Amino acid sequence: MTIILTPYWSNGVQKLKLAPPPPEKQRHGLVPANFADDIHMQRTLAQLRSKDKPLEKYIFLSRLKNDDPDLFYKLCLENMSEITPIIYTPTVGDACIQFSQIYRRPEGLYISIKDKGNIKSVLRNWPKIDEARISVVTDGSRILGLGDLGVNGMGISIGKLSLYVAGAGIRPESTIPICLDLGTNNQAFLDDPFYLGLRQKRVPEQDMDEFMDEFMREMTLAFPKMMIQFEDFSTDKAFRYLDRYRYQYPVFNDDIQGTGAVVLSGLMNAAKLSSAASGMPLNSHRILFFGAGSAGVGVATQLMSFFTLQGLSVEEARRQIWLIDSQGLVYESRGRLAEHKKYFARNDYSGPPMTDILDIIDYVKPTALLGLSTISGAFTPEVIEAMAGINPRPIIFPLSNPVRLSECSFSDAVHYTNGTVLFASGSPFPEEDFSGKTLYPGQGNNMYIFPGLGLGAILARATQVTDSMVEASSLGLANSLTAEERALGLLYPRVERIREISTDIAMQVIRAAQKAGVARSPELVSKSDSELVAFVKPKMWKPAF
Ligand SMILES: NC(=O)C1=CN([C@@H]2O[C@H](COP(=O)(O)OP(=O)(O)OC[C@H]3O[C@@H](n4cnc5c(N)ncnc54)[C@H](O)[C@@H]3O)[C@@H](O)[C@H]2O)C=CC1
Numbered sequence: 150m151t152i153i154l155t156p157y158w159s160n161g162v163q164k165l166k167l168a169p170p171p172p173e174k175q176r177h178g179l180v181p182a183n184f185a186d187d188i189h190m191q192r193t194l195a196q197l198r199s200k201d202k203p204l205e206k207y208i209f210l211s212r213l214k215n216d217d218p219d220l221f222y223k224l225c226l227e228n229m230s231e232i233t234p235i236i237y238t239p240t241v242g243d244a245c246i247q248f249s250q251i252y253r254r255p256e257g258l259y260i261s262i263k264d265k266g267n268i269k270s271v272l273r274n275w276p277k278i279d280e281a282r283i284s285v286v287t288d289g290s291r292i293l294g295l296g297d298l299g300v301n302g303m304g305i306s307i308g309k310l311s312l313y314v315a316g317a318g319i320r321p322e323s324t325i326p327i328c329l330d331l332g333t334n335n336q337a338f339l340d341d342p343f344y345l346g347l348r349q350k351r352v353p354e355q356d357m358d359e360f361m362d363e364f365m366r367e368m369t370l371a372f373p374k375m376m377i378q379f380e381d382f383s384t385d386k387a388f389r390y391l392d393r394y395r396y397q398y399p400v401f402n403d404d405i406q407g408t409g410a411v412v413l414s415g416l417m418n419a420a421k422l423s424s425a426a427s428g429m430p431l432n433s434h435r436i437l438f439f440g441a442g443s444a445g446v447g448v449a450t451q452l453m454s455f456f457t458l459q460g461l462s463v464e465e466a467r468r469q470i471w472l473i474d475s476q477g478l479v480y481e482s483r484g485r486l487a488e489h490k491k492y493f494a495r496n497d498y499s500g501p502p503m504t505d506i507l508d509i510i511d512y513v514k515p516t517a518l519l520g521l522s523t524i525s526g527a528f529t530p531e532v533i534e535a536m537a538g539i540n541p542r543p544i545i546f547p548l549s550n551p552v553r554l555s556e557c558s559f560s561d562a563v564h565y566t567n568g569t570v571l572f573a574s575g576s577p578f579p580e581e582d583f584s585g586k587t588l589y590p591g592q593g594n595n596m597y598i599f600p601g602l603g604l605g606a607i608l609a610r611a612t613q614v615t616d617s618m619v620e621a622s623s624l625g626l627a628n629s630l631t632a633e634e635r636a637l638g639l640l641y642p643r644v645e646r647i648r649e650i651s652t653d654i655a656m657q658v659i660r661a662a663q664k665a666g667v668a669r670s671p672e673l674v675s676k677s678d679s680e681l682v683a684f685v686k687p688k689m690w691k692p693a694f
């Protein structure tokens with residue numbers, strides 16, 4: 150165990166140096182006579198469970214991570230399904246909303262528009278500069294489905310990086326949560342005396358572009374081994390900055406690419422089960438998206454590879470996808486469309502705007518309905534029944550986060566499809582008993598992808614994160630189901646196996662990076678797959694508790 154009196158660096162903050170770390174034999178007298186590590190784990194878990202509210206649990210775990218990271222991560226790894234919903238979605242959403250209220254101590258890097266021209270010196274303040282490997286960077290402009298949370302978005306960078314450590318064994322001191330403070334358009338925050346960010350509206354696009362160019366350049370100079378994950382930028386900025394930097398720096402956008410990969414993986418497993426029931430070939434699936442933002446279009450783009458892997462041409466693949474946005478069905482002759490929607494706009498419909506989801510389901514006859522809209526309850530009982538009416542095993546994925554924004558619950562999806570649904574949601578739902586059987590919801594969340602993708606990218610020392618690396622992470626995840634998990638009808642593996650899954654994904658990602666010519670690790674080229682796995686495993690940090 151870690152004695153709290155010892156000095157250590159925790160996410161950039163030096164604690165008061167009170168005593169040198171006592172070796173094991175010098176613990177005598179510093180801990181009570183009956184102290185035992187395993188009982189202490191149980192004690193800590195009991196303390197956690199004694200808290201009534203999820204946000205209190207979140208605060209408890211944040212303090213634990215600060216005080217004793219080994220114990221915190223050991224607890225996470227041994228109780229993944231209980232702890233993930235606290236440190237991540239859904240509770241992290243409330244923690245972000247309340248971030249300025251519950252804030253206790255600095256964690257991560259805050260870089261504001263006022264630092265423009267001087268970002269280099271801010272980055273140099275990071276204490277363990279040589280250790281840095283992975284950063285999750287947000288500008289707080291679209292946190293989960295909760296909108297513009299400004300600097301409170303730091304909570305999502307912190308949460309994602311905790312999953313990097315727990316899920317892929319990235320060393321805690323190699324992670325840097327970053328929040329870019331470019332103002333906020335959230336008036337309630339601007340009026341809140343506790344709000345921790347700049348008290349100004351978001352800056353114009355050109356100022357942000359100049360800021361981002363400097364930020365990316367200086368990040369690479371300060372941290373040459375760094376892989377950057379863009380997180381929860383609002384849709385326009387998400388596409389803009391991914392396109393701007395993806396061929397220049399090792400960067401990926403989690404909401405576009407990570408979500409695309411995780412949904413492709415779940416859909417491949419769901420499509421097999423659904424096609425087994427309907428006899429329909431895999432490449433005949435018709436996918437209807439409710440929500441056409443960064444996540445919806447990111448997933449649609451990734452699903453193209455599902456269809457092309459099934460033998461369709463790119464053009465044929467595109468025709469299997471329909472988008473709905475807040476104006477209804479997305480089609481070319483509807484009028485001006487945002488740039489990111491144009492590729493999937495239908496040219497085979499030119500009637501009046503079609504706005505009712507039930508009419509659209511009747512028109513498209515989708516086999517799969519995916520929700521990335523932030524509209525809570527949009528998949529009403531009628532919508533779910535309509536899907537069940539045209540499919541023996543309807544695929545329904547309400548993927549919006551946090552759980553209160555989910556397009557439907559698992560319980561409704563099971564009930565209104567008479568138990569036939571193939572289901573995955575962005576945030577977790579409890580399992581359901583139906584007709585004497587236990588049915589398990591999948592969690593289609595990018596948390597299954599980014600830890601392994603990031604680990605693979607840094608071990609390969611990749612100069613870019615290519616589409617083929619993202620696709621490899623998706624296929625790695627899809628193939629990671631055990632026979633037992635398949636027999637239970639699961640679409641995603643159990644989260645308790647996250648390290649095993651991340652190892653496989655990292656191996657596939659390294660291979661893809663090598664094939665794409667972006668790996669800078671010649672020593673790994675001659676390794677077989679099993680040798681690569683043997684190389685990856687010991688690289689994973691383990692809590693010393
Ligand atoms: N499960 C996962 O791993 C992930 C889930 N998400 C979730 O996806 C959601 C959307 O994220 P973004 O695409 O970035 O947001 P966004 O705000 O850019 O996109 C929302 C989309 O929904 C559409 N929409 C809004 N109201 C609508 C309505 N009444 N009817 C039909 N369409 C409507 C909008 O037109 C837009 O196309 C968020 O809740 C987010 O948490 C995002 C990334 C990963």
Ligand SMILES: CC(=O)C(=O)O
Binds near residue numbers: 595
């Ligand atoms: C999961 C995630 O990245 C999101 O909801 O934005």
Ligand SMILES: [Mg+2]
Binds near residue numbers: 380381403404
């Ligand atoms: Mg996100």
